Ligand SMILES: [Fe+2]
């Protein structure tokens with residue numbers, strides 16, 4: 741039977757017989773995927789000064805990584821790397837959307853970011869970028885007073901950890 745599911749992190753819906761293993765859009769762990777009827781709309785969140793600054797930094801990081809992965813996907817001639825880079829770019833774009841919505845701001849324009857012609861070099865760069873994201877997001881989740889901010893950054897920490905693993909295997 742076809743069911744409707746919805747991701748508690750990015751809000752996108754998924755139709756299928758079973759809940760997917762991870763959100764096909766933002767990459768959130770299956771624990772965050774709810775039946776559509778049980779999904780809670782958090783929308784914009786009232787943010788403390790600290791959390792607003794933290795979200796701004798995170799948003800900047802996400803759109804940079806989105807652009808970086810798009811660049812890497814465009815340059816590779818390996819089909820597997822291309823598939824990874826493409827999906828990673830889209831996921832970081834979703835993360836930027838989640839953060840923008842939480843902050844109540846328009847999504848910023850994606851910057852132009854340079855990348856290498858060499859896959860291995862880009863995988864190393866990816867590794868750096870994901871490590872940086874994980875460190876920042878753990879800090880943010882720890883100090884945020886808002887439950888929704890904690891929830892989002894814990895989910896993002898887990899997703900970026902998956903990205904880190906991918907970059908470790910394929911570099
Ligand atoms: Fe991300």
Ligand SMILES: [Fe+2]
Pocket residue numbers: 805828832870873899900903
């Ligand atoms: Fe990532």
